Amino acid sequence: MTTRIDTELPADPLLERRQMIQTVAARTLRRRLLGSKIMVAVCGVALLVALAPLLALVIALISKGLHWWSVAFFTKPPSIPTLTNPNDLGGISNAIIGSLVIVGLAALFAIPIGLVAGLFLAESDSRLAGMLRVIAEVMTGMPSILLGLFSFQVLVVGITLGGIKFPKTGISGLAGSFALAILMVPIIMKAAEISLRSVPIRVREAAVALGARQGVVARRVVIPTALPGLVTAVLLAIARAVGETAPILFVIGASAYNRVTFNPRHEMGALPLTIYQFAVNSLAPAQQDEVWGIALFLVVVVLVLNLGSRLVAGFIQRERR
Amino acid sequence: VSDGSYSSPPALSRSDLGVKPKRFASWSDFPYLGTLYGVSGLFAVIIAGFLISVIVTSMPAWRKYGLTIITGKTWDLATDQFGGFPLIFGTLEVTAIALFFAIPIGVGTALAIVHLLPHRIRLFFSSLVELLAAVPSVVYGLWGLLVLAPWFSATVQPWLAHLTGGHFPFQAPAEGVSLLLAGMVLFVMVLPLIVALSRDVIAIVPADQVEGALSLGATKWKVIRKVVLPGARTGIVGAVTLATGRALGETIAVTLVIGNNPLLAKSLFSPAATIASIIANQFDSATAIQLAALYAIAVVLMAITALTNAMGRELVRRSGGRVGTI
Numbered sequence: 001m002t003t004r005i006d007t008e009l010p011a012d013p014l015l016e017r018r019q020m021i022q023t024v025a026a027r028t029l030r031r032r033l034l035g036s037k038i039m040v041a042v043c044g045v046a047l048l049v050a051l052a053p054l055l056a057l058v059i060a061l062i063s064k065g066l067h068w069w070s071v072a073f074f075t076k077p078p079s080i081p082t083l084t085n086p087n088d089l090g091g092i093s094n095a096i097i098g099s100l101v102i103v104g105l106a107a108l109f110a111i112p113i114g115l116v117a118g119l120f121l122a123e124s125d126s127r128l129a130g131m132l133r134v135i136a137e138v139m140t141g142m143p144s145i146l147l148g149l150f151s152f153q154v155l156v157v158g159i160t161l162g163g164i165k166f167p168k169t170g171i172s173g174l175a176g177s178f179a180l181a182i183l184m185v186p187i188i189m190k191a192a193e194i195s196l197r198s199v200p201i202r203v204r205e206a207a208v209a210l211g212a213r214q215g216v217v218a219r220r221v222v223i224p225t226a227l228p229g230l231v232t233a234v235l236l237a238i239a240r241a242v243g244e245t246a247p248i249l250f251v252i253g254a255s256a257y258n259r260v261t262f263n264p265r266h267e268m269g270a271l272p273l274t275i276y277q278f279a280v281n282s283l284a285p286a287q288q289d290e291v292w293g294i295a296l297f298l299v300v301v302v303l304v305l306n307l308g309s310r311l312v313a314g315f316i317q318r319e320r321r
Numbered sequence: 322v323s324d325g326s327y328s329s330p331p332a333l334s335r336s337d338l339g340v341k342p343k344r345f346a347s348w349s350d351f352p353y354l355g356t357l358y359g360v361s362g363l364f365a366v367i368i369a370g371f372l373i374s375v376i377v378t379s380m381p382a383w384r385k386y387g388l389t390i391i392t393g394k395t396w397d398l399a400t401d402q403f404g405g406f407p408l409i410f411g412t413l414e415v416t417a418i419a420l421f422f423a424i425p426i427g428v429g430t431a432l433a434i435v436h437l438l439p440h441r442i443r444l445f446f447s448s449l450v451e452l453l454a455a456v457p458s459v460v461y462g463l464w465g466l467l468v469l470a471p472w473f474s475a476t477v478q479p480w481l482a483h484l485t486g487g488h489f490p491f492q493a494p495a496e497g498v499s500l501l502l503a504g505m506v507l508f509v510m511v512l513p514l515i516v517a518l519s520r521d522v523i524a525i526v527p528a529d530q531v532e533g534a535l536s537l538g539a540t541k542w543k544v545i546r547k548v549v550l551p552g553a554r555t556g557i558v559g560a561v562t563l564a565t566g567r568a569l570g571e572t573i574a575v576t577l578v579i580g581n582n583p584l585l586a587k588s589l590f591s592p593a594a595t596i597a598s599i600i601a602n603q604f605d606s607a608t609a610i611q612l613a614a615l616y617a618i619a620v621v622l623m624a625i626t627a628l629t630n631a632m633g634r635e636l637v638r639r640s641g642g643r644v645g646t647i
């Protein structure tokens with residue numbers, strides 16, 4: 001019915017024009033929405049592409065590594081596989097204890113230095129603080145193998161300055177701790193600075209208004225308030241150090257069969273180093289497969305430290321309320 | 322806001338409050354300030370010692386070989402020839418391959434996590450990415466060597482070679498361990514880093530800007546292109562820089578999968594070497610002048626990474642971002 005009326009009416013230029021505009025607008029809108037959908041889909045595909053290799057890694061670790069875990073695996077030292085007995089591999093207790101001692105000592109050096117230097121960065125605007133911040137930034141980007149070279153030169157070879165021989169350690173766990181400590185300090189420093197700086201200025205003001213000295217403000221107000229962040233900083237640095245291979249590669253002993261020892265003056269094993277050595281030159285096919293068990297353990301340790309840092313920080317915060 | 326403007330009140334600077342140790346406020350603060358300055362100074366001295374000792378140890382090589390350590394084309398431990406050009410080039414090549422894939426995929430993933438995923442699973446993916454960034458590099462290297470390398474030589478490389486008919490850049494041999502594999506392993510390693518860092522800066526683009534653009538009729542992609550990406554540009558540049566630095570200096574994973582052959586690669590399938598990988602590979606068997614040469618090439622690596630780092634920070638600073646958070 002309406003169509004007849006339309007045809008009977010004389011053409012309305014304004015109406016035609018409006019209809020034309022509407023068609024064009026609808027087409028543009030469709031095109032824009034389609035373009036948007038395509039690009040959004042591209043981002044989604046990027047997400048899938050990113051997850052695929054990471055998922056493959058996790059699957060490989062668990063499927064190839066988990067069946068190696070046993071009491072003997074964690075408690076026995078490694079034994080060299082022989083032709084007659086190629087599957088007698090022993091365990092990795094030397095590497096576990098070595099990692100524990102080396103990283104523990106490194107943390108012992110790095111935590112006080114890192115936290116105090118972080119406090120300095122957060123509390124001071126002086127030129128020394130600016131310089132220190134630049135140093136920390138440069139050092140966090142420094143390839144970690146260079147720290148191994150440094151430790152090798154200073155502690156294994158030893159240095160002589162102006163006729164004075166500096167003490168050296170030779171190839172030992174201690175030399176590895178030194179390299180890892182230098183790796184950890186800037187990480188702790190920067191994370192601690194961020195967390196200390198986030199303490200509200202009003203809290204400081206209140207303490208200053210009560211007549212507290214700077215040291216007291218820091219010790220009684222700033223540090224306790226920032227404590228969860230500081231704990232996170234330390235645990236993250238430890239997690240990073242546990243997994244590092246390059247800094248300790250040349251300085252803690254080249255053999256994966258180093259004996260079990262708690263004495264850091266001796267050559268030691270370490271988890272990442274054992275993985276590297278078994279992967280590069282395995283003595284038996286079984287050994288190259290055992291690496292997966294060690295790798296899975298290392299990953300679990302690192303992830304537990306990472307997750308732990310969040311949980312502990314959250315726990316401290318909750319306790320306080 | 323009561324007066325109708327959106328500007329926040331001027332932030333009080335720390336120096337207005339007299340709570341920072343610019344100078345000794347009183348001698349009773351000496352233990353506190355003494356500790357701060359003492360420990361910080363100690364750390365600065367150790368780092369200075371680090372730089373000096375690596376450079377001094379490398380001096381015999383610089384004296385003997387001069388700039389051929391950078392420009393020379395042959396690196397051979399057996400004949401004491403130390404031309405690091407193939408190593409430097411290899412380092413740049415591997416990094417370039419990794420970033421070529423990691424930048425678009427990483428930023429795309431970060432955008433997907435922040436703007437496309439439903440709120441509930443966003444946190445899950447975020448944590449997943451952070452945990453993957455923490456996986457030690459030796460594990461990535463192991464995976465590259467034992468899982469990816471066989472797959473590359475059996476499937477990926479023949480397919481790629483077929484694509485170009487065995488010509489550049491995919492000439493034989495298809496042995497798995499290669500420049501390409503090292504680049505791909507490195508790509509997987511730096512990806513979580515780029516995702517985690519760019520996700521943070523994408524997430525802090527103000528919501529009212531995003532909503533404003535949406536209310537003007539912009540499509541989702543237009544909002545990302547015109548509002549989110551420009552707003553997060555600084556941080557993304559910073560993330561990429563940090564990833565570049567990590568890739569340039571990555572040692573263990575690359576050493577395991579690159580083949581450590583210090584030649585200029587003619588094909589993406591050729592084994593090659595990076596500075597860090599050759600140090601890790603040859604350090605144990607090096608003596609005297611060879612050791613000095615390895616330290617010399619390490620100094621080159623140190624300079625390259627420091628330069629990258631400084632450049633990235635300058636870029637971030639120029640585009641008006643804060644460097645401290647990256």
